[in-house]
Amino acid sequence: MKHYRYLLMRRVTQLSIMALYIGANVWGWKMLQGNLSASSLFGIVPLADPYAVLQIAVTGATLGMDIIVGALIVSLFYGVIGGRAFCSWVCPVNIITDTAGWLRRKMKFSEVQKRFFLNRSLRYWILGLGLGLSAVMGVAAFELISPISMAHRGLVFGMGMGGGALAVIFLFDLLVHENGWCGYVCPLGASYALIGQFSLIRVYHDAVKCSDCRDCITVCPEKEVLHMINQSSESVVMGECTNCGRCVDVCQTDALGFSIRSQLKQSKDEE
Amino acid sequence: MKTEPTSDRRRFLLSLARGIGLSAMGALVWSAYVGVAKAAPLVLRPPGALKEEEFIKNCIKCGLCVEACPYDTLSLAKPGENIPMGTPYFTPREIPCYMCSDIPCVPVCPSGALSEPSVSRYVENHATLEINLARMGLAVIDENSCIATWGIQCDACYRACPLLGQAITIEYSKNERTGKHAFLKPVVHPDQCTGCGMCEHACVTEIAAIHILPRALAMGRVGDHYIKGWDPSDEKRLEGAKIEVTKTKLSEKSVLDTLNDAEGL
Known part of the structure; x- marks a missing residue:
């Protein structure tokens, strides 16, 4: 059970947030109304997707106060706990892409196919392109x-034909590119990676305990962030880490765990 | 070692160029889609919505207005509906706007796409919400399919109108065909009509003979050239009018000279 702790916590979080949103629409619950673009917490606190608000801002629209405040609150929150925690703890697409990634590993597609041919920076280009097009197209x-x-x-x-887009993402991640959508394409994840550059909650690697089994790298959707494995004891500082905790889950020797960034720096200095 | 800086620079420039090239291609496809997706002139928006062009800039597609509506009038556009995806709209033939006096859908809007001032009446700097100020659309009657214009007695739309006797009135005229009956035709008044769609919802014909169109589509504009001289308030429009002089070859000379100049004609 220990090896699925964070995975289970994430699924519970994702599904609970989803249930609150659905409950708000279907049964009129007041806890979390709206959707991931903008919502209202307990009918008082506004929340808004910073990337969406930025796109609206560059169209030249006069922004409503609620979405400005909402975007600031969300940025501050993820700026502290790790920007891409949104991706692995909240975003519903994560369940689909995780499933595709898991199937890909189980069916050993990655051993037959070329695993990586996209560039990790593609998502930042798409992020910029999205802003540029918003400005031009209004x-x-x-x-x-x-x-x-x-x-x-x-x-x-209500879904309409929206299920089709999800099916495409699933098949893309399963058949075309490992972690293709979340790891290479999605500009929303990229925006949270930028927001979370300096976040405090980080995965810490203790190289002394590491047995170099590489299980963490196998499950990690953003393998570059684990460059220090079995080499040096330090925390994962790259913004692309989604704080999903899968590496912590699968580690047999407790060489990985969540920690607070500033304390880590201090303890390193003392050494 | 000596060649390394150059090759690094080349690699950097090349990857930059590739990024720009791919972006340009992506932009082409993406903008084509966005251009088509945002062009939906036939959509009816919630009360207090900004003009369509501004509305789709502002709307963050959160659905708070949809959740606030007690009648399930509003829904968010789904993929495949040919309405800018995720934006709120309503279809009056199915569920019209029931004109809540507290307009719950407007104050919850976080983005300003639904503007509270546009549906507020100000008395001594105190704002109260006033749904009758909403201009969601305009009712337009197709006289061909309206049975009242045939001479059959029907006032379903007139009775359904929340501004009874103001937004729709009944006009009497003689039915020359029978010689002894009257036509009781509904007439819509655009200065009063809010576009709530209760008339369209109530219409008894198979496809509603009265239907709500977005105001930008349903209405024309006179411009400054014509003024109701008998209406003092309409004279005010003259204040904003500009004098335009059209010069053609004929108007170079005075009228008399032009007419007398037989050769020139």
């Missing part, structure tokens, strides 16, 4: 095609 460009918003809206308000 409408939030990524929000019009975003499969994440589409999926989430679909689950809360």
Whole structure:
């Protein structure tokens, strides 16, 4: 059970958040209304997707106060706990891409196919492109095609043909590229990676305990962030880490664990 | 070692160029889609919505207005509906806007796409929400399929209108065909009509003979060239009018000279 601790916690979090949103629409619960683009917590606290708000801002629209405050609150929250924690703890697409990644490993596609041919920086280009197009076209460009918003809206308000987009992402991750959508394409994840550059909660690696089994690297959706494995004791500082905790789950020797960044620096200095 | 800086620079420039090239291609496809996706002139928005062009800039597609609506009037556009995806709209023939006096859908809007001031009446700096100020669309009657214009007695739309006797009135005229009956035709008044769609919902014909169109589609604009001289308030429009002089070859000379100049004609 210990080896699925964070995975289970994440699934419970993802599903609970989803249930709160659905409950708000179907039964009128007041805890979390709206969807991942913008919501209202307990009917008081506004929350908003910073990348969506930025796209709206560059169209030249006069922003409503609620979405400005909402975007600041969300940025601050993920800026502290790890930007891409959104990706692995909240985003519903994560369940789909994780499933595709798991199937890919089980069916050993990665051993037959070329695993990586996209560039990790592709998502930052798409992020920039989304802002550029929003400014030129006068409408939030990524929000019009975003499969994440589409999926989430679909689950809360009725799916329409939105299931098709999710199927495409699933098949892309399963058959075309390992962790293709979340790891290479999604500009929303990229925006949270930028927000979380300096976040405090980080995975810490203790090289002394490491048995070099490489299980953590196998399950990690952002393998580059684990470059220090079995080499040096340090925390994962790259913003691309989603704080999903799968590496901590699978580690047999307790060489990985969550920790707070500033304390780590201090303890390193003392050594 | 000597060649390394050059090759690094080449690699950097090349990867930059590749990024730009791919972006340009992506932009082409993406913008084509966005251009088509945002063009939906036939969609009806919730009360207080900004003009369509501004509305789709502002709307963050959160659905808080949809959740606030007690009648399930509003829904968010799904993929495949040919409405900018995720934006709120309503279909009056199915569920019209029931004109709640507290307009629950507007104050919850976090993005300003639904504007509270546009549906507020200000009395001594105190704002109260006033749903009758909403302009969601305009009811338009197809006289061909309206049975009242045939001479059959029907006032379903007139009775359904929440601004009874104001937004829709009944106009009497003689039925020359029978010689002894009257036509009781509904007439819509655009200065009063909110576009709630209760008339369209109530219409008895197979496809509604009265239907709500977005105001930008249903209405024309006179411009400054014509003024109701008998209406003092309409004269005010003259204040904003500009004098335009059209010069053609004929108007170079005075009218008389032009007419007298037989050769020139």
